[in-house]
């Protein structure tokens with residue numbers, strides 16, 4: 001049966017599913033996980049509490065949080081085979097490595113074929129624990145160093161920084177990174193979450209769904225933008241004067257290039273996550289004696305706002321924040337996955353719990369049907 005309806009480009013404003021996980025009001029700049037405002041979560045919650053909230057719908061009491069922390073700690077180490085594969089892979093984009101290695105994790109999960117809700121939940125916990133360890137290990141290998149084993153008593157944010165650098169992070173660095181993880185944990189039906197839900201709706205396994213999410217996150221219109229922001233900041237330089245900043249930004253706009261880290265499909269006002277990341281970028285810049293990246297970002301923000309009336313999104317100030325934390329640029333997008341795997345898995349669990357195959361239609365715009373078939377000798 002032919003469809004009459006015309007599609008909305010990019011499915012803009014199309015409501016594609018019901019979900020209890022995340023609420024966004026793009027006009028008022030509101031973001032909430034399970035009803036809790038992102039500003040409260042950024043102030044008071046740890047990433048582990050946020051994971052629990054996304055998966056269970058409620059904030060954990062101390063004992064439940066302790067249990068989750070133990071489960072994450074028990075799952076953090078990578079299987080030997082995955083570490084061997086990491087060393088064997090040719091040098092590649094860190095997101096490509098993360099995609100391949102996350103897929104490899106499935107081979108070492110004894111519950112891969114267990115579709116019970118309890119097993120799916122345990123796999124969500126394992127995936128969240130291990131994606132962080134994987135990204136840290138990828139970062140170590142990129143720096144020509146060996147992976148660092150997780151520390152069983154450290155939390156998720158501090159463990160990540162420890163496994164990446166080999167040094168115990170300061171309280172300030174840990175809290176900043178923890179807040180960044182909280183801010184990136186979920187965002188309703190963003191492209192990668194939608195991809196993960198579409199995959200899950202075929203009742204494929206949770207690893208396949210997360211791999212679909214990782215592949216989607218890599219794109220420069222999505223998670224890839226944070227690394228592009230930093231490349232742009234480096235290209236301009238932290239000491240650039242106003243004229244150079246204007247020239248570079250205007251030249252990009254003149255060539256109809258997008259300025260990475262600006263604009264959003266859903267927010268028509270400030271992205272509430274950017275508010276926190278702007279502050280963190282300033283504070284970390286001051287503490288590390290590299291305030292120039294924040295100042296440069298601020299000037300670009302003013303310029304892009306006045307030229308294009310575009311607001312910074314989550315990726316804009318996360319670039320200078322991560323840079324001040326000493327994180328290599330190649331890891332900026334993988335770090336997005338370290339956090340977003342919690343949201344992806346929450347959505348996948350929700351999809352499994354109330355599933356119907358996601359199979360929309362296309363508005364056919366090809367040649368008239370039926371075309372007369374011309375045999376190969378007559379073409």
Ligand SMILES: CC(C)(COP(=O)(O)OP(=O)(O)OC[C@H]1O[C@@H](n2cnc3c(N)ncnc32)[C@H](O)[C@@H]1OP(=O)(O)O)[C@@H](O)C(=O)NCCC(=O)NCCS
Pocket residue numbers: 010220221222223225257258259260261262263264265266308310313314315
């Ligand atoms: C996020 C994004 C993909 C949303 O895209 P979208 O809803 O499809 O919006 P469009 O790309 O159709 O943009 C609408 C208009 O704003 C402009 N615009 C949007 N983002 C822009 C940006 N970052 N820089 C310059 N112009 C931009 C477009 O050129 C377009 O202008 P036009 O109507 O004159 O052609 C888009 O803003 C973008 O590419 N941003 C840069 C990449 C980025 O930061 N991604 C991370 C998102 S969290």
